[in-house]
Structure formats: C-alpha cells, structure tokens
Amino acid sequence: MTVWDRPEPRNAPVPLDREQIIAAAIALADEGGLEAVSLRKVAARLNAGPMRLYGYISTKDELFDLMVDEVHAEILPAEQPGDWREALRVLAHRTRQAALRHVWLADLLGGRPTLGPNGMAVTEAKLAALDGLADIDTTLRAAETVSSYLIGAIRREIANLRAERATGLSKREWQRASGPHLTKMLATGRFPTLTKVVHHSRETNAEESFATGLDWVLDAVAAKLTPPSA
Amino acid sequence: MTVWDRPEPRNAPVPLDREQIIAAAIALADEGGLEAVSLRKVAARLNAGPMRLYGYISTKDELFDLMVDEVHAEILPAEQPGDWREALRVLAHRTRQAALRHVWLADLLGGRPTLGPNGMAVTEAKLAALDGLADIDTTLRAAETVSSYLIGAIRREIANLRAERATGLSKREWQRASGPHLTKMLATGRFPTLTKVVHHSRETNAEESFATGLDWVLDAVAAKLTPPSA
DNA sequence: TCTCATGGCGAGACACTGTATCGCCGCCGT
DNA sequence: ACGGCGGCGATACAGTGTCTCGCCATGAGA
Incomplete structure (x- = not known):
C-alpha cells in the first residue's frame, strides 16, 4: 500500500461540537425536510462517521429537541x-x-x-x-x-x-x-x-x-x- | 415435500378491505404508538404479506391519512x-x-x-x-x-x-x-x-x-x- | 527517543423500515 | 380438462437508528 491509497489520517479533523451538529442538521432539514435528516447524513456533512455524533447526542429525538x-x-x-x-x-x-x-x-x-x-x-x-x-x-x-x-x-x-x-x-x-x-x-x-x-x-x-x-x-x-x- | 411442510394454500384467506387494514393499523398505533405501525406489522396482523396492502393503499402516509x-x-x-x-x-x-x-x-x-x-x-x-x-x-x-x-x-x-x-x-x-x-x-x-x-x-x-x-x-x-x- | 497504555473513533453488524420487481400458483372460463 | 390470467408474496434494494468492537493515533512515562 502506497501513501496514495492510504486514507488521510483524518478527514479535516474538525473539533466538532454540539453547535455544529445542530447547525448541520438544521441545514439538512431546511433543504429536504425533517425526513432528510439522518444521523449518517449529518455526520457526513461534518466529515465524520455516524457514531461520532453519539458523543454529543444520545438519540435522534434528542437532536430534534436541540434543533x-x-x-x-x-x-x-x-x-x-x-x-x-x-x-x-x-x-x-x-x-x-x-x-x-x-x-x-x-x-x-x-x-x-x-x-x-x-x-x-x-x-x-x-x-x-x-x-x-x-x-x-x-x-x-x-x-x-x-x-x-x-x-x-x-x-x-x-x-x-x-x-x-x-x-x-x-x-x-x-x-x-x-x-x-x-x-x-x-x-x-x-x-x-x-x-x-x-x-x-x-x-x-x-x-x-x-x-x-x-x-x-x-x-x-x-x-x-x-x-x-x- | 410432504403435505405437512407444505404451507397452507392460504393463511385464512380473509377477503381484506380498506376498513380492516385501517382497523389493524389503528390497533397497532393504540398499543405502541405511531412508530409501531409498519406496513409489515399491519399486514402480518391480517395474515397477509406486506405487498398485499399496496392494492388498497399507495403509500404509508396515505394509511396515516385514512387512520x-x-x-x-x-x-x-x-x-x-x-x-x-x-x-x-x-x-x-x-x-x-x-x-x-x-x-x-x-x-x-x-x-x-x-x-x-x-x-x-x-x-x-x-x-x-x-x-x-x-x-x-x-x-x-x-x-x-x-x-x-x-x-x-x-x-x-x-x-x-x-x-x-x-x-x-x-x-x-x-x-x-x-x-x-x-x-x-x-x-x-x-x-x-x-x-x-x-x-x-x-x-x-x-x-x-x-x-x-x-x-x-x-x-x-x-x-x-x-x-x-x- | 522509544515504548506502552488509553481512549476516541469508525467500520461493520443487526434488525428493521418503505417500496419495486417479478415469477409462481390457484382459480375461472372455456 | 385444460390454459391463461391476475393477484399475491418472496425477494431485493437502499436506506434507517443504534450497538459492539478493534484499530490507531496520540498522550505519558522511562
């Protein structure tokens, strides 16, 4: 495996906090309605894996409350x-x-x-x-x-x-x-x-x-x- | 394959109409809330396959409207x-x-x-x-x-x-x-x-x-x- | 500077979801 | 008795929320 096909150590390792998650979720919802908000898509928009969100949020309903x-x-x-x-x-x-x-x-x-x-x-x-x-x-x-x-x-x-x-x-x-x-x-x-x-x-x-x-x-x-x- | 392991020709071939589908969906919702209503579960309650419902209903939201x-x-x-x-x-x-x-x-x-x-x-x-x-x-x-x-x-x-x-x-x-x-x-x-x-x-x-x-x-x-x- | 432990992170898995496609099989007309 | 038709459901697909687990990068300690 060369350097080129090795994935970047981290994709833009944004520190990531609740505010950003909420903002991303709101942006998604504004564009495509509530049903367009999925944890995977929110995470993707922040260059993160889905499970990363669970460090800041414990359930999807909680995310809605925050929004x-x-x-x-x-x-x-x-x-x-x-x-x-x-x-x-x-x-x-x-x-x-x-x-x-x-x-x-x-x-x-x-x-x-x-x-x-x-x-x-x-x-x-x-x-x-x-x-x-x-x-x-x-x-x-x-x-x-x-x-x-x-x-x-x-x-x-x-x-x-x-x-x-x-x-x-x-x-x-x-x-x-x-x-x-x-x-x-x-x-x-x-x-x-x-x-x-x-x-x-x-x-x-x-x-x-x-x-x-x-x-x-x-x-x-x-x-x-x-x-x-x- | 013997008679015994052959599935019954039809599981209680209830004629099945809209009313029954709606009633089943409402029963499910009364018991477990809206999120407990899935087309599969509604169909199961009527001894039918999920796709059977699409003869009477064209989308899940439509089922909600009917409920x-x-x-x-x-x-x-x-x-x-x-x-x-x-x-x-x-x-x-x-x-x-x-x-x-x-x-x-x-x-x-x-x-x-x-x-x-x-x-x-x-x-x-x-x-x-x-x-x-x-x-x-x-x-x-x-x-x-x-x-x-x-x-x-x-x-x-x-x-x-x-x-x-x-x-x-x-x-x-x-x-x-x-x-x-x-x-x-x-x-x-x-x-x-x-x-x-x-x-x-x-x-x-x-x-x-x-x-x-x-x-x-x-x-x-x-x-x-x-x-x-x- | 080298090594080791720690812990955050994500890949993968799981049990589901709504819906499209398609081929089987039982029934009805002939 | 046979043939064709059509309704039905198995299967498939792309997704979902959430859990588990093992990797690896980073920090501390020697």
Whole structure:
C-alpha cells in the first residue's frame, strides 16, 4: 500500500461540537425536510462517521429537541415592548416567521415539552409580559391559550402551504382545478356550508388570517386579565 | 415435500378491505404508538404479506391519512345542539377525548389538510354551527381559530402527558423531583416569572385547563359574531 | 527517543423500515 | 380438462437508528 491509497489520517479533523451538529442538521432539514435528516447524513456533512455524533447526542429525538431549541433562539426578540399585548404579538409573529424559514418546525412544534434554554426563555418572555396583570393561574392559562393557538395555527398554515406546493398552484386554483377529489366530495351535497364557504370566501392571505385569529385570542385574554367587574 | 411442510394454500384467506387494514393499523398505533405501525406489522396482523396492502393503499402516509379520517368518524356526534357555542364545545371535547383514546392522533392532527369524508364532515359541522351568524369570511375565520386552538391544546396536553408517563409521576412531582434539569434551569435565576408560576400555580387538571382556554376562545368568537355596535 | 497504555473513533453488524420487481400458483372460463 | 390470467408474496434494494468492537493515533512515562 502506497501513501496514495492510504486514507488521510483524518478527514479535516474538525473539533466538532454540539453547535455544529445542530447547525448541520438544521441545514439538512431546511433543504429536504425533517425526513432528510439522518444521523449518517449529518455526520457526513461534518466529515465524520455516524457514531461520532453519539458523543454529543444520545438519540435522534434528542437532536430534534436541540434543533427546536436552536430555532427558539431566533424567535426571542432583542428587546420586548412594554405593552403585554404587543409583546405577545411580536413573539407570535416571530415564531410564525421562524416556522416559515424552517418549515419542519411545524412538525415538531408542540410535540414535546420545550425544556431547552431558549425555549424556556421564550416561555419566560410570554409569562413575563403577562406578569402582574392578573393572578398567577390566570396568567398561566392566558399564556397557554395563546401558545395553543400559535401551535395550531402554524401547523395548519404549513400543512396547507405544503399541499399547495405539491400541486404547484395557488389555493384558489388548487381547490378548483387540481382537487378533483375535493370537487367530487363537495358535489355530493353532504357539505353544503363548506361548499358555500369554499366558493364565496375572499381569497385569503395567510399572514392576515393568522394575525386576525391571533388578535381575537388576544382580545379574549385581555377580557380575562381586566375583569369587567373591576 | 410432504403435505405437512407444505404451507397452507392460504393463511385464512380473509377477503381484506380498506376498513380492516385501517382497523389493524389503528390497533397497532393504540398499543405502541405511531412508530409501531409498519406496513409489515399491519399486514402480518391480517395474515397477509406486506405487498398485499399496496392494492388498497399507495403509500404509508396515505394509511396515516385514512387512520385520522377513521378517528374523525368517532368525533362527529350523533346529533348537534342547536346552540352554536354548545355545538363547537361538544365537537372540541369529542376531539380531545378521541385524542386521549388514540394518543397518536396528536402527532398527526393538523399535519395535513383533512380531506377525508369524515374529516370534512367535522369541518362541515363546525361551519354549519356558525352559519348565518356572520358574513362568510368571519365564519371561516371563527372556525379556523377554534380549530387552531384545538390542535395546539391537544398537542400540548398529549406532549405533557407523555412526558409525565415517561417519568411515571404526577406533574407536580415530576417537575420537583424527577426534573433535575428543570430545577437547575430555574435555579439560574434567568426565568423568574416561570419559576414563580411553577411554584405558585394551582395543581392543574388537564380537562379543566382545556375547557377554560376553549371558553375564552369561544368568548372571543362570540364577540366577533355579534359586533358590539349591532 | 522509544515504548506502552488509553481512549476516541469508525467500520461493520443487526434488525428493521418503505417500496419495486417479478415469477409462481390457484382459480375461472372455456 | 385444460390454459391463461391476475393477484399475491418472496425477494431485493437502499436506506434507517443504534450497538459492539478493534484499530490507531496520540498522550505519558522511562
């Protein structure tokens, strides 16, 4: 065996730490979705063998948790508005934007408790915005209600976005032209209200829908924070 | 080769239709979660080879869609209350109960548009409950907002439930005893509000939390359906 | 400077996965 | 009784997450 066919002693012996692993995994997910993330591919991107990762990570789910936490760092704004409502609104919109940048986030959001440092910082920010405006239980319920709406709305939006992308058409076009199944379903007459809505509703802008629903939920929260009797 | 070692001409030649496949898949998922559902195992449960399923199903994701739609059949109540608010409340609670019966539903809810007949029937029911109480766009927005809360709240609840089950303790116990990570995190002092909430909030009942948040959202919807000016 | 022990690393193995291909075999029509 | 057809499953393939184990490069000690 000559020097030439002997493998290099190490392929770019990058020191390799968690951050790099997470970054590589996120890059992979951004490009090809969550299912494109395999430990082998993440390792390959770092010029390492698959088993090397297990020094920094103990399971694939743990890697997903770390990815989610990393994105939560993007979500937390530099500075928070003093107004609780504005603070929650900003947090919500930043979460949505992060999900649009990293569509795979929708698959993970709400799937596990967020115990990472950044995720907890976001939770803290939500609670802090509401702190002192009502008793603790109401504060907690308010934060949870807003978060629930957030998770559901983002998931729905991304799900629709993917469906549209799959057919490559706008929503309106999609349901009319490329959705023969839906058309047939509606034609059965078993869904009169749905049919009416589909045909007569305005062309919807996703961001506007999100913002409107969010405002409604915030209205509801506001009503509970400042009880009408007080 | 004798008769004895020759395989039976067919292992219980069950005619096999979609319903059975879906039922088998749901049973598997109920027992071992979504990841316990593999085409091989589903087929085995029906005394069939894996490839047999492809006559009724074209991909695994499609099977998941069918499972979700099947559960939506459990969700639709026999009869709907006339009161829109009560109708939506019943629908929401039935969805939650279905998710508690089939925890894997939380992983799928909101992940793809619901285009199955039962899923669409549920959507129809939601819209029908709100029909005529406002213009079409408001109706749609209301239904979507409630659905978003529903998806997020269920996902969060199931995520927590799984985390608790993993440690085998009650929520309170969990965060106090078995969550050394969390304890350490809170001890850093970077999450003052969260810490306060964790220590001072009431022991929470999941169903009550869900119901309360739902009521808030329904309040918000009610306010939009009957504008204060009218 | 030479040697030895240590431990990080990766090759390989294992038990699976979803899905495509293809040839057998039982059944139905003639 | 025979022939052709078609549904079915064995087999194959490219992948997956994770475990085990032995190599080899690096450090310490003589």
